[in-house]
Structures are given as structure tokens and as C-alpha cells.
Amino acid sequence: MTTLPAQTEKKLGLVIDLDTCVGCHACVVSCKGWNTENYGAALSDQNAYGKDPSGTFLNRVHSYEVQPETGAAQTIHFPKSCLHCEDAPCVTVCPTGASYKRVEDGIVLVNESDCIGCGLCAWACPYGARELDQAEGVMKKCTLCVDRIYNENLPEEDRQPACVRTCPAGARHFGDLGDETSDVSQLVKERGGFDLMPEQGTKPVNKYLPPRPKDEQIDILAPLLEPVAAEPTGFLGWLDKTLEKL
Amino acid sequence: MHPAPSIIFFTVFSGLGFGMLAFLGLGKPDVSGFTAFIFFAIAYALAVGGLISSTFHLGNPQRALKAFSQWRTSWLSREGCLAVATLIVMGLYAIGVIFFNTRIGLLGLLGAILCVCTVLGTSMIYTQIKTVPRWHHWTTPLVFLSYALTGGAFLTGQVQVAAAGLVTIGVLQILAWVIGDKRFAGSGSTIESATGLGTIGKTRMFEAPHSAKNYLMKEMVHVVGRKHARNLRIIGLVLLSLLPWALLMFFPFSHLLALVAILAHIAGALTTRWLFFAEAEHTVGLYYGQRG
Numbered sequence: 001m002t003t004l005p006a007q008t009e010k011k012l013g014l015v016i017d018l019d020t021c022v023g024c025h026a027c028v029v030s031c032k033g034w035n036t037e038n039y040g041a042a043l044s045d046q047n048a049y050g051k052d053p054s055g056t057f058l059n060r061v062h063s064y065e066v067q068p069e070t071g072a073a074q075t076i077h078f079p080k081s082c083l084h085c086e087d088a089p090c091v092t093v094c095p096t097g098a099s100y101k102r103v104e105d106g107i108v109l110v111n112e113s114d115c116i117g118c119g120l121c122a123w124a125c126p127y128g129a130r131e132l133d134q135a136e137g138v139m140k141k142c143t144l145c146v147d148r149i150y151n152e153n154l155p156e157e158d159r160q161p162a163c164v165r166t167c168p169a170g171a172r173h174f175g176d177l178g179d180e181t182s183d184v185s186q187l188v189k190e191r192g193g194f195d196l197m198p199e200q201g202t203k204p205v206n207k208y209l210p211p212r213p214k215d216e217q218i219d220i221l222a223p224l225l226e227p228v229a230a231e232p233t234g235f236l237g238w239l240d241k242t243l244e245k246l
Numbered sequence: 247m248h249p250a251p252s253i254i255f256f257t258v259f260s261g262l263g264f265g266m267l268a269f270l271g272l273g274k275p276d277v278s279g280f281t282a283f284i285f286f287a288i289a290y291a292l293a294v295g296g297l298i299s300s301t302f303h304l305g306n307p308q309r310a311l312k313a314f315s316q317w318r319t320s321w322l323s324r325e326g327c328l329a330v331a332t333l334i335v336m337g338l339y340a341i342g343v344i345f346f347n348t349r350i351g352l353l354g355l356l357g358a359i360l361c362v363c364t365v366l367g368t369s370m371i372y373t374q375i376k377t378v379p380r381w382h383h384w385t386t387p388l389v390f391l392s393y394a395l396t397g398g399a400f401l402t403g404q405v406q407v408a409a410a411g412l413v414t415i416g417v418l419q420i421l422a423w424v425i426g427d428k429r430f431a432g433s434g435s436t437i438e439s440a441t442g443l444g445t446i447g448k449t450r451m452f453e454a455p456h457s458a459k460n461y462l463m464k465e466m467v468h469v470v471g472r473k474h475a476r477n478l479r480i481i482g483l484v485l486l487s488l489l490p491w492a493l494l495m496f497f498p499f500s501h502l503l504a505l506v507a508i509l510a511h512i513a514g515a516l517t518t519r520w521l522f523f524a525e526a527e528h529t530v531g532l533y534y535g536q537r538g
Contacts, residue, residue, distance in 0.1 A: 002319045018443075028455075052458050060455035062533055064437075068447035075452055078441055080533065089376065095323035096312035114312055117305020119465065120322055123247070126377045126435070128462040128530035137305020194442045197529065199434040200376060208442055 002094045004087065008106035011178030012144055013084050013205035014164065015187055019212045020171035023063055023077030027163035027172060031059040031081070031142075034162035039147040040112050044135035056133045058082070058142045059163055076211055079172070081163070082129040082142035083196065083204035084108050090121035090130060090141075098139070106178070106205060107146055112138045126200045149174075177205050247378065248468045249523035256300035257368060258515050260329070261390060263293025264361040265398020267336045270343075271358035274404055278347045285402065286340040290333070297329055321374050325367035332360035365394040372522075377529045379429035381522075385422040389522075392418050393515055400490070400508050409494045412511070416487030419518060423479060430527045440532040451535025466528040467536055478521055486514025 035058055036042045045055035059081040067073045084101075088108050091099045098114035099121050101107070110121075117137040122130040130141045145161035148154060158165060164172040175184035184207075187193070193207035232240050266289035270282075277285055301307040314330070316323040336357040342348045369390035372381040396411030437451070438444025490507035497503055 002316045054456075054458050054460050056461065057456075060460075062441075062451070062455045063453035064441055064443060064449050065452040066443045066446045066449050074446065076441075076443060080455075092319040093322065093374065095314075095316050095320045095326065096309065097316050098312075114309065115306065116309045116313060118313070118322065119303070119305075120320075120371070122462070122465065123375050123528070124377060126529040127440075128466070128533060131461045132305055132465075134461070139305075196442055197435055197439050199439060200529070210442065210445065 002091050002097050002099060004091055004101055005103045008086075008101070008103055008178070010105040010176045011084075011086070011205045012105045012107055012149070012175070013177045013184075013207070014081070014144075014161070015173040015175070015177075015184045015193060015207050015209060016079055017171040017173070017191075017209040018076055018078065019209060020169045021061075021077040021079060022169050022171070023061055023075075024168065025061050026166050026168055027079055028057060028059050028061055030162040030166035032057060034145060034148070035140075035143070039143060040110075041133055041136035041138055041140070043140060044133055046134050054134075056131045056140050058129075058131070058140060071214070074211065074214065079163075080127060080129070080196075081206075082108060082144075083127060083202070083206040084142075084144065086203035086205060087201060089124040089126075089200075089202060093120045093124045095120070107144050108141065109143055109146065110139050110141060112136075115139050126197050126202060127204075144174075177207065247523045247526040247528060248465050249520045250303050252299050252302035254516060254519045254523065256296045257390070258296070258393070258512070258519050259292045259299065260296025261365055261368065261394035262397040262401065262512070262515075263289050263291070263296060264329075264332065264364050265394035265396070266401045267293065267332065267398070268358040268361035268395065269398050269402040269404060269407075271336060271339060271354035271356075271361065273349055273351070273354060275402060276349070278343055278349075280344075282340070282343045286336075286344065288401065289336075293329070293333065321367060321370040325364065325371055328360060328364040328367045332357060332364045335360055361394075361398075362391065365391050378526045379433040379435075380426040380526050383422075383425060383429060385418065385425055389415075389418050389422050397511065397515065400504075400511060403504075405494055405499065405504075409491060412487050412491040412494070416483060416491075419483060419486070426525070433529075435529045435532060437532045437535065440529065451533075454534065462530055463534060467531045467534055468524055469531075469536055472524060475521060475525055478517055482514050482517035482521060484514070485510045486518055487511075489514075 032043050043056040047053050059079060062078045062080060064076050064078055065073050066076055084106055088101055091101050096114045096116055098111045100109060115138040117132055119132050121139055122132060130139050133140050149159050151159060160174045164174045173184050173187060175182045177184055179185060188207045191209040193209050195204050270285055270289060301310055313323055313326050317327050339350060339353045339357050342350050366387050369387040373386040376382050392415045396408060396415050399407035399411050437449050441449055443449045490511045493503055493507040
């Protein structure tokens with residue numbers, strides 16, 4: 001049923017640290033790998049080795065340049081996937097009931113055998129988190145690796161989303177954002193985690209941590225390398241004067 | 247947004263069909279027998295043809311029946327249910343008019359009301375989409391309804407109503423464009439709010455997440471067609487409203503002239519409906535450094 005639950009028991013989601021992300025795209029690759037080999041229709045590619053390759057991804061890393069009022073511009077890598085919104089507009093527009101938000105953990109999922117591939121949910125999402133697979137004609141989205149996080153066949157350390165498990169920088173964190181005492185909630189509180197496009201009223205569960213302020217002084221050795229003599233003396237002084245005269 | 251031909255045909259022709267059925271339901275024109283059959287056949291061909299066209303853009307059209315189940319929350323589902331209900335009620339009414347020369351007025355009235363509701367249902371599929379601020383406004387249902395009723399009046403030979411409708415449609419369409427052009431800026435969504443990086447400074451796209459286009463960009467970041475938007479608006483408005491209105495008002499009525507006027511009107515409706523999609527900006531465009 002496409003009616004949203006009034007509240008969910010847990011709010012499972014991701015916290016993404018924009019300060020730590022190095023933009024390596026490992027999360028993109030591991031996500032595509034896991035979600036192609038496991039639950040649901042594979043994430044297909046079209047013309048993968050041709051002139052105009054494209055494909056379905058549940059997670060993509062953008063890069064932005066931010067110019068502060070003073071100082072140098074900063075490059076910020078920005079991974080983006082489904083935010084598992086509390087007030088998910090993608091769910092209520094679904095005409096078939098294929099899209100739903102789980103009461104037990106708040107994960108937004110698509111029942112692929114009910115999806116007619118109308119694409120309306122992708123239109124309703126402000127973030128571009130849903131992509132219609134061009135081979136299967138069904139809507140694909142981040143499942144928060146629902147087939148990993150509860151999977152008792154996997155070693156305990158692997159029971160987290162593939163993107164979190166693979167991130168070499170530790171920029172991605174997974175947990176219950178509905179529990180104020182959880183590690184992820186503490187992290188959001190400490191670092192001032194924020195919502196994307198809050199004005200859209202979607203109440204995203206996933207949070208982003210802002211980049212930390214950059215150090216004013218970039219190189220601690222720089223002051224020691226200042227020129228010791230402003231005016232050349234000796235042979236160089238003679239050369240300088242002679243060349244001036246020419 | 248991507249102006250998919252199947253969706254343009256669906257909204258224009260099903261609108262015309264339901265507009266036509268609304269007038270037939272009110273007994274305008276008061277026809278029976280074979281003449282009535284022709285009128286109803288054209289109306290059903292337009293309405294049903296449009297609805298079938300809408301299934302062409304589905305990834306899995308074989309499951310389309312499931313789309314009738316979520317009327318509690320989904321406007322797309324509601325529109326489907328309303329369309330079927332309308333076609334059934336008007337079908338029963340048509341049987342009376344065509345075969346028994348009996349007009350059940352109350353049934354026709356109910357059918358006409360359902361026709362209006364169906365067109366409003368179609369318009370709400372787009373109006374509800376908050377991510378496209380241009381659509382998310384009261385002008386959208388009014389524009390859709392005025393298109394359907396004007397076209398319906400035209401096709402059922404209600405010249406006076408059609409002439410008034412053509413003026414209304416022109417005014418509403420201009421209003422929708424003038425208001426619509428300011429909607430995205432007024433929504434408050436910017437690349438800074440989309441990325442949350444506005445607290446540091448001015449943000450711009452540095453590198454796209456992929457080397458070629460993807461579904462999101464094809465579907466929701468359609469910018470190519472906007473190059474000629476201004477000219478197309480003028481052409482669309484002339485064909486949609488001005489030319490057919492002038493033909494109806496200033497020339498003695500003839501069937502050939504009416505046919506030219508109707509064809510111009512439909513060509514205009516297809517043009518402005520193309521613009522309705524092509525000019526619609528989606529917030530996801532912000533992540534790509536482009537306004538939808």
C-alpha cells in the first residue's frame with residue numbers, strides 16, 4: 001500500500017561525511033556489484049563499450065567546487081543515493097503499490113513484480129535517487145542493502161550496506177537515525193549534519209556532514225622558506241648591477 | 247522534463263475525447279441513431295486511443311491493471327479509475343441514445359461530471375509533482391480543463407461555447423507561462439540547498455558523476471528543446487487560440503472552415519503540450535549544474 005506509515009520503529013539510514021570523502025567512486029562500484037548479483041533485477045548497462053555508454057546506478061558521486069568569500073575554492077565530492085525520506089513523495093504517487101516504506105525500519109523499497117515502469121516516482125523524487133532500468137523496465141533504487149544488513153549467512157562485519165563496507169576513507173556510516181543514542185545520531189549531532197533540500201519537505205533520513213573549515217595556513221614549513229636576503233650581494237650582486245647597466 | 251510523444255498524445259487526445267463526451271452527456275448536440283453513433287465513436291476513439299497511448303511509455307505495460315489499486319494516495323491510479331468509470335457510464339448513456347432513441351438525462355449529467363473529474367485527474371498527475379515547480383500550481387488543472395472543454399465544444403459543433411473557450415484558453419495559457427516562468431526561482435531550491443554547501447560559499451558543478459548521459463538526465467534534465475521555446479509559444483498560441491477563434495468569428499460558418507479551425511487548434515494544443523513538458527524544470531537538474 002502506498003500510504004506512508006505514520007511512524008517507523010527504526011529509521012535506518014546513512015550518514016555521509018563530505019569532509020572525508022575522497023571521490024574514489026568505490027561505493028558506486030561496490031553498490032553496482034552487489035545489487036547486480038543479488039536481490040532484484042540486475043542493474044543493466046546500455047552500450048557499455050560503445051560510443052555513448054549508460055547504465056543504471058543506485059549511487060553516484062558528483063563533485064562540486066565551492067568558492068568561499070575569501071580564500072581558495074574547495075573541491076567537494078558528493079555521493080548521492082536514496083535518502084529514505086520520512087515523507088517520501090515517491091511512495092504516495094505510485095499507482096500500483098509497488099513502492100512502499102517499511103514500518104519496521106523505514107527503508108523505502110520497490111516490489112519489482114508490481115512495478116509497471118511508469119516513472120512517476122522518479123519524477124516525484126527531488127534528488128534523482130530512482131532510475132528506471134532500461135533492460136527490465138522496472139524502477140531501481142537503493143535498498144540500503146536490505147539483503148546484507150539482516151543476512152545471518154554473512155560474517156557480522158559484512159552486515160552493512162556494500163557502499164559503507166567498502167569505503168576506504170570511512171566517509172560513510174550506517175545506523176538507526178531514529179535512536180538518539182546511536183553512533184550515527186551522535187555523529188550528526190557533533191558535526192552538525194544536515195538535510196538535502198529541506199524546503200522540499202521530504203524529511204530525509206540520510207544526513208550529510210559538512211566539510212570541516214580549512215586551515216588558514218596551508219604549509220607549516222612555508223615561513224621558514226622565506227628569502228633570507230632581499231638584495232643580492234657578492235658575485236650575484238655584481239652580475240645584477242652589470243646587467244642593469246646594459 | 248522529457249517530452250515523450252506518447253504522453254503528449256495521451257493528455258491531448260484523451261482530453262479532447264472526454265471533453266467531447268461531456269458535451270454529448272449534456273445532450274449537446276441532441277442527436278440519436280447513426281449520427282449519435284458517429285459522435286460517440288469519435289469521442290471514444292480519442293479518449294481510449296489517448297489512454298492506450300499512455301501505456302506506450304511503460305516499462306512493463308502487461309501489469310497495467312495493477313494501476314487501478316492505489317486510488318487512496320496516487321493521482322495516476324485515481325485518473326485510471328475515473329477514466330474507466332466515465333467510459334462505462336457514458337457507454338450506457340450512449341446505448342440509450344444510439345439504439346433506443348432515449349436520452350437518460352441524469353445518466354448523461356453524471357457522465358459529464360465524471361468527464362470533468364477525469365480531466366482534472368489527468369492534470370493532477372502533473373500538478374502534484376512538487377519537484378517541478380512550474381507544474382505544481384493551480385494554473386495546471388485550469389489549463390488542462392480549458393483545453394478539454396474547448397476542444398470538446400469544438401468537436402461537438404458548439405460554436406459559441408468553442409469561441410468563448412478559445413479566448414479563455416489563450417488567456418489561461420499566457421497566465422500559466424507568465425507565472426510558470428517565475429516558479430522555479432520562487433521554489434527556493436538552488437544548487438546550494440541541493441548540496442547543502444551554501445554555508446561555505448557559491449557552489450558550482452565541478453565534475454559529473456558519469457561520462458555520458460543517464461536516465462535522470464534524459465528524463466528530467468531536458469534542455470535541448472528549449473532553444474526555440476519563445477517562437478514555439480507564439481506559433482502554439484496562434485494555432486491553438488487566435489487562428490481558430492478568428493475563423494469562427496469572422497467568416498461565415500462552413501464545415502470545411504470548421505475542419506481547418508479544429509485541425510489548427512489540435513496542432514496548437516500538441517505544440518503547447520510539448521512545451522508543457524520541455525519547459526518544465528525538475529530540481530534534480532540542480533545536481534547537474536543545470537536547471538532541469
